[in-house]
Amino acid sequence: xxxxxxxxxxxxxxxxxxxSFYGRDIVSVRQFSREDLAYIMGVADEMRSIVKxxxxxxxxxxxxxxxxxxxxxxRTSSSFIAAMQRLGGAVIPIHGVQYSSVSKGExxxxxxxxxxxxxxVIVLRHxxxxxxxxxxxxxxxxxxxxxxxxxxxxxxxxxxxYTIYTELGTIDGLHVAMVGDLRNGRTxxxxxxxxxxxxxxxxxxxxxxxxxxEEIKEELLAAGRPVAETDRVEDIIANVDVLYVTRxxxxxxxxxxxxxxxxxxxxxxxxxxAQAREKxxxxxxxxxxxxxxxxVDDDPRAAYFRQMENGMYIRMALLAAVLGKA
Amino acid sequence: xxxxxxxxxxxxxxxxxxxSFYGRDIVSVRQFSREDLAYIMGVADEMRSIVKxxxxxxxxxxxxxxxxxxxxxxRTSSSFIAAMQRLGGAVIPIHGVQYSSVSKGExxxxxxxxxxxxxxVIVLRHxxxxxxxxxxxxxxxxxxxxxxxxxxxxxxxxxxxYTIYTELGTIDGLHVAMVGDLRNGRTxxxxxxxxxxxxxxxxxxxxxxxxxxEEIKEELLAAGRPVAETDRVEDIIANVDVLYVTRxxxxxxxxxxxxxxxxxxxxxxxxxxAQAREKxxxxxxxxxxxxxxxxVDDDPRAAYFRQMENGMYIRMALLAAVLGKA
Amino acid sequence: xxxxxxxxxxxxxxxxxxxSFYGRDIVSVRQFSREDLAYIMGVADEMRSIVKxxxxxxxxxxxxxxxxxxxxxxRTSSSFIAAMQRLGGAVIPIHGVQYSSVSKGExxxxxxxxxxxxxxVIVLRHxxxxxxxxxxxxxxxxxxxxxxxxxxxxxxxxxxxYTIYTELGTIDGLHVAMVGDLRNGRTxxxxxxxxxxxxxxxxxxxxxxxxxxEEIKEELLAAGRPVAETDRVEDIIANVDVLYVTRxxxxxxxxxxxxxxxxxxxxxxxxxxAQAREKxxxxxxxxxxxxxxxxVDDDPRAAYFRQMENGMYIRMALLAAVLGKA
Numbered sequence: 001x002x003x004x005x006x007x008x009x010x011x012x013x014x015x016x017x018x019x020s021f022y023g024r025d026i027v028s029v030r031q032f033s034r035e036d037l038a039y040i041m042g043v044a045d046e047m048r049s050i051v052k053x054x055x056x057x058x059x060x061x062x063x064x065x066x067x068x069x070x071x072x073x074x075r076t077s078s079s080f081i082a083a084m085q086r087l088g089g090a091v092i093p094i095h096g097v098q099y100s101s102v103s104k105g106e107x108x109x110x111x112x113x114x115x116x117x118x119x120x121v122i123v124l125r126h127x128x129x130x131x132x133x134x135x136x137x138x139x140x141x142x143x144x145x146x147x148x149x150x151x152x153x154x155x156x157x158x159x160x161x162y163t164i165y166t167e168l169g170t171i172d173g174l175h176v177a178m179v180g181d182l183r184n185g186r187t188x189x190x191x192x193x194x195x196x197x198x199x200x201x202x203x204x205x206x207x208x209x210x211x212x213x214e215e216i217k218e219e220l221l222a223a224g225r226p227v228a229e230t231d232r233v234e235d236i237i238a239n240v241d242v243l244y245v246t247r248x249x250x251x252x253x254x255x256x257x258x259x260x261x262x263x264x265x266x267x268x269x270x271x272x273x274a275q276a277r278e279k280x281x282x283x284x285x286x287x288x289x290x291x292x293x294x295x296v297d298d299d300p301r302a303a304y305f306r307q308m309e310n311g312m313y314i315r316m317a318l319l320a321a322v323l324g325k326a
Numbered sequence: 327x328x329x330x331x332x333x334x335x336x337x338x339x340x341x342x343x344x345x346s347f348y349g350r351d352i353v354s355v356r357q358f359s360r361e362d363l364a365y366i367m368g369v370a371d372e373m374r375s376i377v378k379x380x381x382x383x384x385x386x387x388x389x390x391x392x393x394x395x396x397x398x399x400x401r402t403s404s405s406f407i408a409a410m411q412r413l414g415g416a417v418i419p420i421h422g423v424q425y426s427s428v429s430k431g432e433x434x435x436x437x438x439x440x441x442x443x444x445x446x447v448i449v450l451r452h453x454x455x456x457x458x459x460x461x462x463x464x465x466x467x468x469x470x471x472x473x474x475x476x477x478x479x480x481x482x483x484x485x486x487x488y489t490i491y492t493e494l495g496t497i498d499g500l501h502v503a504m505v506g507d508l509r510n511g512r513t514x515x516x517x518x519x520x521x522x523x524x525x526x527x528x529x530x531x532x533x534x535x536x537x538x539x540e541e542i543k544e545e546l547l548a549a550g551r552p553v554a555e556t557d558r559v560e561d562i563i564a565n566v567d568v569l570y571v572t573r574x575x576x577x578x579x580x581x582x583x584x585x586x587x588x589x590x591x592x593x594x595x596x597x598x599x600a601q602a603r604e605k606x607x608x609x610x611x612x613x614x615x616x617x618x619x620x621x622v623d624d625d626p627r628a629a630y631f632r633q634m635e636n637g638m639y640i641r642m643a644l645l646a647a648v649l650g651k652a
Numbered sequence: 653x654x655x656x657x658x659x660x661x662x663x664x665x666x667x668x669x670x671x672s673f674y675g676r677d678i679v680s681v682r683q684f685s686r687e688d689l690a691y692i693m694g695v696a697d698e699m700r701s702i703v704k705x706x707x708x709x710x711x712x713x714x715x716x717x718x719x720x721x722x723x724x725x726x727r728t729s730s731s732f733i734a735a736m737q738r739l740g741g742a743v744i745p746i747h748g749v750q751y752s753s754v755s756k757g758e759x760x761x762x763x764x765x766x767x768x769x770x771x772x773v774i775v776l777r778h779x780x781x782x783x784x785x786x787x788x789x790x791x792x793x794x795x796x797x798x799x800x801x802x803x804x805x806x807x808x809x810x811x812x813x814y815t816i817y818t819e820l821g822t823i824d825g826l827h828v829a830m831v832g833d834l835r836n837g838r839t840x841x842x843x844x845x846x847x848x849x850x851x852x853x854x855x856x857x858x859x860x861x862x863x864x865x866e867e868i869k870e871e872l873l874a875a876g877r878p879v880a881e882t883d884r885v886e887d888i889i890a891n892v893d894v895l896y897v898t899r900x901x902x903x904x905x906x907x908x909x910x911x912x913x914x915x916x917x918x919x920x921x922x923x924x925x926a927q928a929r930e931k932x933x934x935x936x937x938x939x940x941x942x943x944x945x946x947x948v949d950d951d952p953r954a955a956y957f958r959q960m961e962n963g964m965y966i967r968m969a970l971l972a973a974v975l976g977k978a
Binding site: 381398400401404405407421613614615620631634635 | 713714715716718742744745746748758761762763765766767769770771772
Binding site: 061062063064066090092093094096106109110111113114115117118119120 | 706707708724726727730731733734737738745747748938939940941946957960961963964
């Protein structure tokens, strides 16, 4: 289908309600304004309400999602599949594409232009930074990034932001600390960039080797957000509204003794949580491999499984919004 | 979702009709009473009737099944997918999970607790004995085992029992013989344990190396069921109502000459079937690799493909029952 | 389910309208008459109209397709999945079956007879020539071939024919040229055999090593179709209504220098297209790896992505037709 003259993509039927998301690609957290974020979190609230009351809707009945994963991600792909199905839509699951025509040498644009013949919206996970933007450029239907390499993972950023909002009732005025591999963790970068739009205070907790890139720190400072850095969770845990923990990835360490030292240092235990505020949220993008002790799971402040659930609502909201049905 | 105070899992909307299956996990054949079995076979009869008349229903419209297979099983996974779809529900197919976050080291409980955020019911196939019970313990939604290692395969046991019932009109009073690898075959163990609840007579036909474990024989004897053992099908085929044949697995034999000897010994041929009763059922869980000659397939007593079909009805019944919609 | 006495397969409910496709297998382009082709292209037109107007229909609601792929093909499998879903039906996706019971040694007939217990129609992609016909013989439900080895790929032939029809408004009277690996390309063979039924003139453009098999040329001549051969696209491009380009497969060449010579020779560029008629169609079954320059994509005569889209309509038409719902 042709792209319309005003640059907006044509996505099947006329939308039931217009929004700035209609016909748009979702490829970067940088594309959102506060108004966009308020809108999409509002739609996510509606989606939660629908799922809690009746399980599903027929909003996207007759629509087809191509779920194109060039690298495995059970969590993210399952979340998008469930989101589409609870909206009444259908899914073409395309996983393990290393075996497909892609491996015969076909270019990403050709694959995308083939799939847009079958589907109304494409979700793309790809190991290369920038792949989603390339796909979006060639695709006349909306493309939603499900993560590209160490680059962007915009829907993760949105679900993290939405979780902060639902756990604490607001975003402005909060103190958010991020812990772990802040250098390589794309979820940390995406969330930090979204929080930049809000009146927040940010603390970053990491060993020297894994500190936040200067570039992102400067973006935050330029936006007028106070930024603090430390290498001890104990320094900040008593004063934060959100503690966002990420996995320290063993493979990043040349010196495994250093890894062994930091990985235990960062384990969130019930003892550590005893120092935290009564009202706060402990978050993690999962999977975890030891950063949060299982004994913390029953703590009402442990928000990481609710965070997973929020991922489905945010993805329902995005799918409905880009198809003009939110 | 929280588990309710009475221990029953919360599964979405209020059930249209209560049964003892509502909100339960299906992880072992040992959990069923005769009343349970009568109930679920009755529901399976209804499912068969629906499929024969109109192909499908909307009973589980809006519900989502996570079909989580840690090892491949085309037959079982396809059966569950078709069952859910013919009930109007949707399926998240999660196969080949060796490539997923599981392989990044995530624990089974975390994977399950993620999937319960997206789905209303989880089907789990896992290579380790007891995995389903672990999953069920951590999951607030119903878990249905699709087989764990050499342990349980409860839905196979149920579909085998249901096939005996539909083929012969009763279970009490029957003489059931099981043939093949009785030592390692989990389908044999599951079915024997279910038949223990009925007034049945059981014969076990296997070479010495592959005889039924003492433990199961003792369970049968304790329940008052007559048990006979032999190593010749010819000894019993004329006197059985059911001949349940299983694959002799080559990989169990250290001495391949022994394997070569027994594998042909156990081939069911038209000549052997000529000695069997006019009204009886020849069953096999499939796949077969020579235990039943293809020339037997047209024999009206060859029930193994009807057995496959019954698998879908039993799984439809279980899915509807645990979700309170049977 | 039994095959009826008149040889027609029993496919669930009574058809809403009878056609010669009802209950039939689709395994070869040789099975079609001109009347068959006119009928199925007419149904494809209706499908296109439905998709353009409302996205999808409920025509096959309650029906289940088993999409059984023994070798990967993102394009073809996605096309069948989308086709079934836009008809309101459900899909059991069975890909990567090298890991399944098939690899445990189960025969194709047993696999097919298992799947027909769950599904109403089976789509089969298999690496061996003739596999679809074997499957169809054992299956009481309709089997649709999605390609078997270097043999047939009938739905590709149909979608190619349908694309010619939709691009040029007719098939009779056209001059169709095929370019590339005419010796091994099954899509070329299938399309040539379909064009044999129409008043067409055919030109084949290939280097000596990759010329059309004599057998097919003789079939065309026997049907009274004029056939010309050349090894230069320039010789014919100005005079054709359809230029059907295929991939030259590197692996067929013992002498890679020869490959290097011919592969560039056959690249369709904007300069070459400047010599073509104003009204003509440039087609390619995709994937391409250099046979058509990306700069040609915006040419209105470049029909290859519309060709992909037509694949979905043709497969919708076939699924509806064999299930008696067209």
